[in-house]
Amino acid sequence: MAQHNIRTVIWFEVGRNVTKPRFWIITLIVPVALMVVFALVFLSSSSTDAASSAQKNAHITFQYRDLSGIVDPATASKFGGTATSDATAAIAAVKAGTSQAFFDYPADPATQHIKVYGADKDIFGNGVYASVATSLLQLSAQEKINSPQLVNIASGNLNTTSVTYRDGHTAAGINGVIAPMLYLVAFYLVILLLGNQMLASTLEEKENRVTEMILTTINPTSLILGKIVALFVAGLLQIVVFAVPLAVAYALFRKQLNIPTLDLSNLVLDPQQMIIGALILIGGFALFTGTLVALGAIMPTAKDAGPIFGVLMILIFIPFYIVTLIISDPTAPIVQTFSWFPYSAPVTALLRNAFGVLPLWQGISIAVELLLLAVVVLRVAVQLFRYGSIEYSRRVSLADAFSRTPRRQASSPPQ
């Protein structure tokens, strides 16, 4: 019976969520914005590449004076340049429009500016002069070095491979952070996207005066469990909708959008981190959900619940103010406080877990703390809903709600 009712609630809640235009507007607004940004980046990138390429390949005629002695006359000639020693005359020729450009290379181009004079080609077109001037100097310098290897080294095009060890084993580094960090991302997405809905889920029964009808039809525990599962399903759907444009962009437009290659083979999945992360995520989700449901049961309207809801949201962001400390000194008192205080624990512990600075015993303890507290809070939430939500228009005190708890009644009269 209870399972049938939970399924019915899930079906109803998910159905009415996903059939609402508001759900899809909220869900699609971020991916659509992302796609617009991607499209703009793509267009900008294409036009920038084209402009850059056009400028590099642009052939102009110019005069140049080289006080550094680096510029190779033959190379300069290929670029369309003619050497001159009279800068004043060359500048006058540019002014008069008889010469396209004049480049004045100083004695030390490494510390002094190269002066470029040219006929105006509008803001973007003028870039061609600087581009040709620097290209000519770079090419001449490379020819002087006469070694591709040295040129590469001098250009800083160097690659390194780091191997570090922890406890006698090769440390995973950033590759070990990515997978457990996804738990934190999931926690944020679910709470930020669904927090309001969690709050509204029980407020709605009050605001619509459905409480009495529903309480005499279904066990409140089944109702609230059904609502939580439905919210989770809706959240998963939203995450999938968010992920689709990212996946499409990665698969089809990775180069154009300059998205770095994601080599999954390098990802390190540490079983301990993944299990602890999953437990903390579930515990954190259950705790926040239970708290928001309880809040909805106490408060008469969403507006009244707003301030407390705001505090809960702040608590999941506060740990980021000390993120450096969390990673570098996890034993600091503030980090420990945030790790154990239930409403900042999920974010702090998930961060520490991702960076490998959460000892196993602490990870298990925090997960157990969150799960136990979640059970308590969920029971309180059910109790508040059962005996508090009947107060439609006023805030319910905990004492009031609990004083209405039914004692076990005897089923037959006392003898």
Next chain:
Amino acid sequence: MDFAARTVISDLSFDVKRGETFGFLGSNGSGKTTTLRALLGIYRPTSGRLLIDGEPFKPELAHRLGYLPEERGLYKKESVIDVMTYFGRLKGLGKLESHRWSMEYLDRVDIGDKAKMRVDKLSGGQQQKVQLGVTIMNQPELLILDEPTKGFDPVNRRLLMSIIDEQRAGGATVLMVTHQMEEVERLCDRIILLKDGSARAYGTVAEVQAQFGDLTVAVDHVGAAVPSSAHYELLDTENGHATLGVQNGADLAAILRGLMDAGVTVTRFEPQRKSLDDIFVEVYGSDEGEQ
């Protein structure tokens, strides 16, 4: 039953027999809704017990129960048919059965064309009809109605009463809170009058009427005047009309025979009791005035 330091219900005892229609009467604030909520486990009685079929309320009873609360409400942003199907499913009906029953009911109460509309787009009376449908869709054995006709116009009130009649005819036990005395007199087998959380009267309608005064008999006659008798008190007599005060339980046939034997030609012999309306005013008149 206490709320904070205030006693809302005290020393209240009643039973509702299977298959009967039981009326719960009382002025505003007399404790009717609180008693129903305690019966349904929404409030905790400070002392005493409220049992349904020998057991305290539990949600598992939902399949056998229909409750129309005083505070009406439905999921306002959902369609009528979705809400009805949802409650039908929760009350143990299959999805198709629930859908089919809902459509038939909506047609019957003349809002079949509103099935796909959002609940908040319906008028107050139409929402009431939907809510009543939700209440009875599982063919409940026990129907608890808290002011069922509140918000209905006379036409729809008649429709509603006929639906309740059908439930009674189908064997449902009906427990009804109402201020409509004509409904009580027409529907209820037994009633209880609550005042300040206590029973002021309890029994069949006739028994309650009897508690609030003896029977009177209006007599129209020709011929001889109505004589005095040990079986009645002659309250009033003039121009062929007399009013007799009769003790409860008196033999009315014997009184009529006595009149005829005394040469009185009786053209009308009508026993009269104090109406429930009069009783209500008598019991709650001062309360209503204060409110």
